[in-house]
Amino acid sequence: MHTKSKAYLIGGGIGSLAAAAFIVRDGSFPGENISILESASLLGGSLDGAGSPMLGYSMRGGRMLTTDNYECTWDLYKSIPSLNNPGKSVFDETVEFNERHVSNSMARLVDKRRAKVPVSSMGFSMEDRLELLKLSQADENTLAASCITDWLSHAFFETEFWYMWSTTFAFQPWHSAIEFKRYLLRFLLEFSRIETLAGVKRTIYNQYDSLVLPLQTWLLAQGVVLVTDCMVTRLDHQSEDGKLVVTAIHCVRQGESELIAVNDGDLVFLQNGSMTDASSLGSMTTAPEKRTKADSGGWTLWENLAEGRPEFGNPAAFNSCIAQSYWASFTVTLKNPAFFEEMTRFSGNEPGTGGLVTFKDSNWLMSIVLAYQPHFQNQPADVQVFWGYSLFPDRIGNFVPKPMSDCNGAEILRELCGHLRFDLEIVESANCIPCRMPYITSMFMPRILSDRPLPVPRNSKNLAFVSQFVEIADDVVFTVEYSVRAAQMAVYELLGIDRKIPPVTPHAKSLQVQFDALIKAFK
Numbered sequence: 001m002h003t004k005s006k007a008y009l010i011g012g013g014i015g016s017l018a019a020a021a022f023i024v025r026d027g028s029f030p031g032e033n034i035s036i037l038e039s040a041s042l043l044g045g046s047l048d049g050a051g052s053p054m055l056g057y058s059m060r061g062g063r064m065l066t067t068d069n070y071e072c073t074w075d076l077y078k079s080i081p082s083l084n085n086p087g088k089s090v091f092d093e094t095v096e097f098n099e100r101h102v103s104n105s106m107a108r109l110v111d112k113r114r115a116k117v118p119v120s121s122m123g124f125s126m127e128d129r130l131e132l133l134k135l136s137q138a139d140e141n142t143l144a145a146s147c148i149t150d151w152l153s154h155a156f157f158e159t160e161f162w163y164m165w166s167t168t169f170a171f172q173p174w175h176s177a178i179e180f181k182r183y184l185l186r187f188l189l190e191f192s193r194i195e196t197l198a199g200v201k202r203t204i205y206n207q208y209d210s211l212v213l214p215l216q217t218w219l220l221a222q223g224v225v226l227v228t229d230c231m232v233t234r235l236d237h238q239s240e241d242g243k244l245v246v247t248a249i250h251c252v253r254q255g256e257s258e259l260i261a262v263n264d265g266d267l268v269f270l271q272n273g274s275m276t277d278a279s280s281l282g283s284m285t286t287a288p289e290k291r292t293k294a295d296s297g298g299w300t301l302w303e304n305l306a307e308g309r310p311e312f313g314n315p316a317a318f319n320s321c322i323a324q325s326y327w328a329s330f331t332v333t334l335k336n337p338a339f340f341e342e343m344t345r346f347s348g349n350e351p352g353t354g355g356l357v358t359f360k361d362s363n364w365l366m367s368i369v370l371a372y373q374p375h376f377q378n379q380p381a382d383v384q385v386f387w388g389y390s391l392f393p394d395r396i397g398n399f400v401p402k403p404m405s406d407c408n409g410a411e412i413l414r415e416l417c418g419h420l421r422f423d424l425e426i427v428e429s430a431n432c433i434p435c436r437m438p439y440i441t442s443m444f445m446p447r448i449l450s451d452r453p454l455p456v457p458r459n460s461k462n463l464a465f466v467s468q469f470v471e472i473a474d475d476v477v478f479t480v481e482y483s484v485r486a487a488q489m490a491v492y493e494l495l496g497i498d499r500k501i502p503p504v505t506p507h508a509k510s511l512q513v514q515f516d517a518l519i520k521a522f523k
């Protein structure tokens with residue numbers, strides 16, 4: 001049916017990889033008619049993960065997934081064969097892994113005395129409960145561009161609940177009240193188990209090895225053309241019957257300019273914005289370089305398309321304030337088991353069962369996660385890797401008199417050991433690679449409905465958006481699921497596919513009464 005049409009996907013994040021898979025699986029396109037154009041040298045976008053014991057491992061993020069949500073993600077990964085377990089899908093192997101390694105955090109919050117904070121109570125006052133109820137019941141038109149602080153009083157931000165919820169999902173008090181409300185409803189089931197993270201599901205390895213590689217392998221087997229080191233710089237378009245039609249793609253491929261003609265019947269999918277845009281890595285001796293969108297050019301295509309076209313959204317709502325959208329992470333490679341042994345003793349959790357440990361009184365608001373080992377497919381048995389992040393990297397540390405933004409890996413390790421009261425010798429041979437992400441929470445910036453385009457904007461004939469920056473009712477950004485759902489919606493609409501997209505599970509509707517009861521019950 002689609003033997004002549006071609007599909008071009010700009011950006012090679014999970015959104016584009018998923019879109020290509022849906023085009024092949026559900027749209028019956030021959031794989032060779034689909035091209036993914038990615039500016040980086042590897043596919044996967046934000047789902048990166050690479051390194052070696054010698055150079056150190058690095059990943060910008062570590063993902064928590066659930067099986068109670070992530071409907072489109074699992075719909076996709078039920079069709080993608082595992083690379084390590086013949087006959088099983090990625091979905092099957094992930095579920096089985098999580099049955100063997102159940103999350104049950106015993107040291108979710110640690111205070112300034114290095115004491116584990118009791119978290120069976122959420123720390124709510126009656127006022128907090130009432131304000132939370134009011135916010136969770138307000139409609140999105142009322143919430144509009146308001147911030148969380150417009151709805152919740154100062155004391156709320158000192159509750160155990162806030163420390164756990166904000167560090168689990170990376171919320172800041174100044175972020176969008178709409179997004180916060182959507183999270184409360186979408187992850188309602190997590191509300192009652194946020195202190196143990198019992199609902200969290202993990203991939204076997206980091207997400208590049210466990211999610212990107214199997215999907216990329218499957219796409220290659222279908223004949224999909226994967227082009228890396230290819231920066232798309234401009235889209236030519238014209239208007240047909242009042243609809244925008246992309247007619248050509250300009251790109252720079254390995255330093256050479258190229259023009260791809262987009263013919264009648266061809267389709268273009270654009271990743272219009274990335275939370276890891278302009279990110280940079282440091283080392284044990286250097287802090288990451290401070291880059292912005294001016295260095296990356298990562299938002300330019302969307303900014304140009306949106307100019308004078310309100311239905312294509314408003315990128316400025318998301319990418320105009322790095323001070324509010326920025327934080328930093330770090331990955332530590334160890335060749336001595338002492339740190340993992342001490343952490344296991346202290347936390348009571350074997351690696352892979354604890355999830356985030358947050359130092360709630362730390363100036364940087366630092367958290368670390370010790371995943372099940374090995375966390376990289378090529379990681380030898382005598383090497384350990386863990387990841388951490390800080391929500392306030394612009395503040396002076398408690399043990400290092402500098403903002404984290406200016407710190408190298410050695411200084412970050414000193415700060416971490418200070419909070420844990422570990423001797424520095426324990427990380428003597430460690431390699432800590434810091435990562436600065438100026439737009440990491442850009443999706444959470446306060447915004448109004450029209451700031452995000454629909455996956456297929458009303459006035460578009462052959463262009464769709466696949467990213468965290470599209471409008472999808474009820475779903476929540478800062479998730480793999482959001483990009484995969486956007487991909488499925490965009491592909492089904494542009495290709496006219498008559499297959500049901502798995503709906504957002506209505507935990508909130510069926511459990512609203514339970515939610516109210518929960519809030520009332522928390523002391």
Ligand SMILES: Cc1cc2nc3c(=O)[nH]c(=O)nc-3n(C[C@H](O)[C@H](O)[C@H](O)COP(=O)(O)OP(=O)(O)OC[C@H]3O[C@@H](n4cnc5c(N)ncnc54)[C@H](O)[C@@H]3O)c2cc1C
Binds near residue numbers: 065
């Ligand atoms: C630190 C961190 C923690 C996270 N935690 C979780 C979690 O716990 N749970 C969860 O579900 N999700 C989590 N996420 C979110 C999840 O990883 C992202 O939502 C998802 O990976 C975004 O995928 P994407 O394909 O939409 O965009 P991206 O992965 O950002 O991909 C966009 C791609 O487009 C490319 N590109 C941009 N412009 C151009 C151009 N002009 N030409 C060519 N290529 C271009 C970029 O190089 C990039 O590769 C986390 C992310 C991070 C960074």
